[in-house]
Amino acid sequence: MTTATAFPPVWLRDNCPCERCRDPRNGQKLFGITDLPADLTVRDTSTVADAVTVTFGPDGHQGVFSRAWLDAQTSRSAGDGRTETAKQLWRAADFDGGLPVAEWDAYLADDGERSRVLRAVRDLGFAVLHGTPTEEETVLAIARTFGFPRETNYGTLFDVRVEPNPSNLAFTGMRIAPHTDNPYRDPVPTLQLLHCLTNAAEGGDSGLLDGFAAAALLREEDEAAFRILTTTLVPFAWSDATTSLRADRPLIDVDAEGHVREVRFNNRSMQALRLPPDATTAFYTAYRRFAEIIARPELLLTFRLDPGDCVVFDNTRLLHARTAFAESGARHLQGCYADLDALTSTLRILEESA
C-alpha cells in the first residue's frame, strides 16, 4: 500500500484533484507552479477506503486523492508510445502469415476492426485498407477517419504518377530506394497515406522497412556508429520556384532517455555536411553502416498495391520504397500526409469505449 507521504509534497500538491486546483469541467490545472508555496509540506494524511485526504502545510490546503491512483503512480510510466520501447519491431518474414489488412467496409462499420487497423499503424507502423473507392480524393476521406490531412506545398493531396517535368523523383518511373518522406520539413509529417487508383504498369511494387528495427540493429552491431547518427545534425533541403525548405536533424533521433523516436533517411534530399574532415569521414562510415543494414533484403517487406488499396504508415519510423515501372504503363497513386497524434487519440477513444 502506498502512503501519500511516499511522494514529495510538491508533486502531491501539483497533482491535487480538488476543485480549487483543477477545473472540474475540463480537468485543467488552475494554477502555475509559482502559485504554490515554496516550502510545501504534508502536514497530515488520513485514509478512508480509497480516499486519501492530504493536508498541506504551510497553507492548510486539503486535497482528496484516490489511493488506487496514487498506487498507479509508483510504476514506471509507459510514456507516450512514440519511441521504440512501445513498438513491435519487425522484419519482412514476420508478415509471412499476412499483412495487417482490413476491408474498408468492415473498417467503417466496426469499431473493433477500426481499432485493429489503427493499432497496427501505431505498433507496427503500418496497415493496408482493401476495397476503398477508386475515386480521386478518397485518400483524404481515409485520413479523416482518424485525423486530419496535413496540407503542404505539395497540396492537401498529391498525385504520384509520371510527370513530364518532375519536381521530385517520385513523379518518374524510377526505382525509389527505401526512404522517409520530407526530412527537409520540420515538423516532418508523421503519417503518410498512399491510395492506389490504377496500377497496371509492369513493376511499381511497394516496399516498407522498419527504420526503428534497422536503428536497433545498428546500435547492436556498431554502437559508436549509432551514436554518431544520433548526434550529427544532417541538413536536408528541397526547393522549387516557390518553395525552399530546409531542416537540420539527425538521421536517428533519440529522446532524452536515449530511446529511438524518429528516423530520417533520404539521400536524395540530403545536403552537404559541413564538419571537420575527421568528423565527416566518421559520419559517412556510420551512415554507410546504417544504409547497409537498410539494404538487407530480409528487412524489406514488398507487396503490391492494387486499385482500391490504401497503405497508411508512420513516416517517422518506416521507410518506404517502390520498384521501377515502365513509364508507359498506367500507375496512379494519390497520397497525403497526416499526423500520428490524432491517430493515437482516435485509437485511445475507441479503446476506452470498447
Place this chain on the structure above:
Amino acid sequence: MTTATAFPPVWLRDNCPCERCRDPRNGQKLFGITDLPADLTVRDTSTVADAVTVTFGPDGHQGVFSRAWLDAQTSRSAGDGRTETAKQLWRAADFDGGLPVAEWDAYLADDGERSRVLRAVRDLGFAVLHGTPTEEETVLAIARTFGFPRETNYGTLFDVRVEPNPSNLAFTGMRIAPHTDNPYRDPVPTLQLLHCLTNAAEGGDSGLLDGFAAAALLREEDEAAFRILTTTLVPFAWSDATTSLRADRPLIDVDAEGHVREVRFNNRSMQALRLPPDATTAFYTAYRRFAEIIARPELLLTFRLDPGDCVVFDNTRLLHARTAFAESGARHLQGCYADLDALTSTLRILEESA
C-alpha cells in the same frame, strides 16, 4: 584557396553535381550511399577558373565542382535557423520603440514589407498585422499568405471567447499565465495566429514572452536546473469526449549540439510525473526556477489587440498570455495553427527574389 583534396573523397562524391549523380530537373540525388564504392579515392583534380574537375577512384567517375561552392563549405553551417543560435532573444524593453508591426494592405502589396514581417516572426518569434478585415475566417487567409493552416481537433480555426461549458480555460474570462499551446500534441503546432474581431471587454490584454531568452537565463543562472529540464520527459495530456492527446517531451528541448530548439511550458495540461522521489524533487526545484524566471515582469511584453489586429507567433519559442477580462464584455478572437517551415520557406523565396 580550397583544394578539393581538403574534403574526404566520400563527401565529395556524395555531393557530386554531375547529371548522373543529380537529376538536373530537381537537384535530387539519384543514388544511395551504398551505391558508391566503399573504397573511394580522389585520383586527380584539376582547376580551371571556378571549375574544379575531380576524378574519383576506383571507378574513374568525374564531377565538376564550383570552387566558390567548395570554399563556402569550409565555413561552419548556419543550421536551419530553428535554434536559439539563429534568433534575436529579447525582453519587453527591447520593444519600447515599438512592436514589429505592419499594415495589412502594405503587407499584401509590398514584398519587402512581407519579408520584414516574416523575418520578425522567424527571428523575434512574432509580428503583428494591423488593419486586417474584421470578418470571421480572416485568420485563415492570413495564414495562407505564408503557409498552411494546421487542422486539429479544435478545427481549422478556433474561436477564443467565453463559452458556457469550456473544454479549455482559454474559453473563459480567466487570466491565462504565459504558456505555450498544445504541448500534448506531437508534432506540436509551431506557429499560432490570433486574430481579433472584437475586444470591448475590460481587461483581456495580450502578453508574449521569449521562452528561448528565459531558457538562456536559466542556463546562465542554474545550469544544473537547465540540464534537468532538457532531459526530463514531462507528460502532457488533454482530453474530451472525442479526443485524447498525450505527448511526453522535455520542457526545454535542445538539439544534438545542445542548442535550445523548442520550449514547452503549460502547467494546465502537465500530468503527474512518475520518477523516483529524489528525481521528482530535483525536477520540481528546476521547474520552479524556470517558472520564476518566466514570471519576471521585465520579460513579459504586454499589448492590446484591437479589432483587425492579428498576432503571429512561434509556438515552439514564445509563451503567450492574457490578462483576465469581464465575462460580460465582448471579446472574440479567432485563432489557428500553422507551421514555421512553410513560413521560413516563403521568406527564403522572397529574399532570393529581392
